[in-house]
Amino acid sequence: MKSFKDFIPLLHAKVDPLLYGVYPLSIHTSKGTTLFIAKDKKKKVLVSVGPSVGLEGEQTAIDGKQVVIGELNAANADVLKKVFPFTAPRRVLKKERTIGVGDRLGIASPGHIRVFKEFDAFPILAQQSIRELFLTNRTYRDVLDAATFAVFQEGFKKGYGADGDHLKKYEEVKMALELGFTMITLDCSEHMHNEFESMSEEKLQSSYVCDAALEKEYMNKSFEVANGVSVHFDEISFKRMVMTYKDVLDFATSIYETYFKDGTYDADLEISIDETSTATTPDEHFFIANELTKRGVEFATLAPRFCGEFQKGVDYIGDVAQFEKELIIHQAIATHFGYKLSLHSGSDKFKVFEIFGRITKGKFHVKTAGTNYLEAMRLVALRDPSFYRELHTFALSAFDEVTQYYHVSTDITRIPDISTLSDQELVKLFEHNDSRQLIHITYGPILNKKNEDGSFMFKDRLYDLWSVYEDQYSDLLFGHIKRHLYQLYRNIKG
Ligand SMILES: [Zn+2]
Numbered sequence: 001m002k003s004f005k006d007f008i009p010l011l012h013a014k015v016d017p018l019l020y021g022v023y024p025l026s027i028h029t030s031k032g033t034t035l036f037i038a039k040d041k042k043k044k045v046l047v048s049v050g051p052s053v054g055l056e057g058e059q060t061a062i063d064g065k066q067v068v069i070g071e072l073n074a075a076n077a078d079v080l081k082k083v084f085p086f087t088a089p090r091r092v093l094k095k096e097r098t099i100g101v102g103d104r105l106g107i108a109s110p111g112h113i114r115v116f117k118e119f120d121a122f123p124i125l126a127q128q129s130i131r132e133l134f135l136t137n138r139t140y141r142d143v144l145d146a147a148t149f150a151v152f153q154e155g156f157k158k159g160y161g162a163d164g165d166h167l168k169k170y171e172e173v174k175m176a177l178e179l180g181f182t183m184i185t186l187d188c189s190e191h192m193h194n195e196f197e198s199m200s201e202e203k204l205q206s207s208y209v210c211d212a213a214l215e216k217e218y219m220n221k222s223f224e225v226a227n228g229v230s231v232h233f234d235e236i237s238f239k240r241m242v243m244t245y246k247d248v249l250d251f252a253t254s255i256y257e258t259y260f261k262d263g264t265y266d267a268d269l270e271i272s273i274d275e276t277s278t279a280t281t282p283d284e285h286f287f288i289a290n291e292l293t294k295r296g297v298e299f300a301t302l303a304p305r306f307c308g309e310f311q312k313g314v315d316y317i318g319d320v321a322q323f324e325k326e327l328i329i330h331q332a333i334a335t336h337f338g339y340k341l342s343l344h345s346g347s348d349k350f351k352v353f354e355i356f357g358r359i360t361k362g363k364f365h366v367k368t369a370g371t372n373y374l375e376a377m378r379l380v381a382l383r384d385p386s387f388y389r390e391l392h393t394f395a396l397s398a399f400d401e402v403t404q405y406y407h408v409s410t411d412i413t414r415i416p417d418i419s420t421l422s423d424q425e426l427v428k429l430f431e432h433n434d435s436r437q438l439i440h441i442t443y444g445p446i447l448n449k450k451n452e453d454g455s456f457m458f459k460d461r462l463y464d465l466w467s468v469y470e471d472q473y474s475d476l477l478f479g480h481i482k483r484h485l486y487q488l489y490r491n492i493k494g
Pocket of ligand 1: 166272274275303344345
């Protein structure tokens with residue numbers, strides 16, 4: 001292939017940049033300097049042609065022009081954000097429709113972006129939990145920079161967000177905000193006292209403490225919310241609820257007051273109470289929203305624990321009619337207080353997307369989770385079946401170790417024995433729930449496993465393959481995420 005260096009003298013001629021390894025949509029000009037991303041052999045480089053804009057890298061002159069060839073690193077991401085502000089994340093969570101896609105591997109955003117050029121929803125391209133950072137050996141900085149380079153490469157100017165996902169600690173929230181994340185999903189699960197939900201009445205009565213004003217306000221009272229929906233608090237359920245959630249309220253209020261109230265950081269807050277085993281009841285949802293509002297906490301979205309199961313990488317498990325019935329009430333509460341509902345672990349939940357789009361009247365946040373990794377592994381099965389066999393065998397051996405991190409009902413004995421499958425049949429494993437979940441949750445060991453000499457057993461080979469077939473990876477992601485949005489949008493005006 002010709003080199004991007006041959007392209008530079010032809011920059012403004014009508015030639016196909018792709019022939020030179022230049023990403024055509026990445027060509028942007030500011031004050032007489034043109035910047036673009038090119039693939040130089042296996043590696044991507046950021047190139048500036050013209051008066052320096054401050055890129056770090058190899059300085060040279062081509063065809064009498066000043067040229068800098070830089071790496072896709074943090075310093076150069078900062079330059080891009082300054083010169084082309086559309087490459088920095090923005091607050092988008094208050095837009096009508098937002099979708100968290102995340103990019104576990106740092107290579108998925110180009111495919112995701114293509115979807116958001118077709119639909120009006122705003123993407124949260126960077127969305128990583130601390131657990132995922134830990135398991136992929138990335139930093140929040142890497143996650144943000146990957147998004148910056150991807151929007152530059154794809155010329156995506158609509159705006160995107162960055163989510164410090166499921167953060168639980170003050171220092172985590174602070175770190176994400178200081179790096180420029182534009183949304184924080186505050187995971188309140190460590191402050192939720194679920195033991196009160198199933199406690200005997202007698203024991204509950206003896207441990208119960210509450211201030212009289214709160215009792216007076218709620219106990220044996222009903223509240224009207226939107227659309228004729230009302231919630232009622234009887235004595236016992238009120239006491240259970242106060243004991244379960246009072247620390248959640250204090251925690252969320254304190255985080256809000258510490259980091260959000262004075263507007264130092266340009267970011268939105270999502271309250272997440274979904275990481276628990278029992279579904280959030282309408283009165284719990286109302287109580288939390290009402291109390292946070294009274295305390296002056298402003299939040300853009302709230303993620304209740306919806307009924308049924310939202311397991312990683314597979315469709316919704318549960319009673320769809322019940323989900324719809326409860327969603328109507330949750331939505332009425334959200335409408336009453338003026339925020340959007342947020343649906344977590346939303347990848348592949350095709351049974352409920354139409355309902356979610358319709359009942360929320362198209363005002364929603366949906367987080368997909370790691371489905372981009374599954375598509376990356378599908379690509380391996382399509383392109384290098386023998387490598388896939390190696391990975392699959394290793395994943396089976398690592399399965400027990402990872403189930404501590406994820407709630408899944410995977411039964412690995414139901415996964416077809418790959419020695420009985422032809423190379424062409426391997427990709428069918430991605431239609432099979434147990435093998436999907438197996439692959440979905442074993443990314444940590446797969447990416448981290450090392451040989452005796454300290455080199456990675458799989459990681460470098462994987463990234464090489466993903467780089468060679470990056471267009472096909474984008475196609476797979478585009479098709480897969482588009483199916484999600486198609487269902488979500490089907491009846492949003494209904
Ligand atoms: Zn969640």
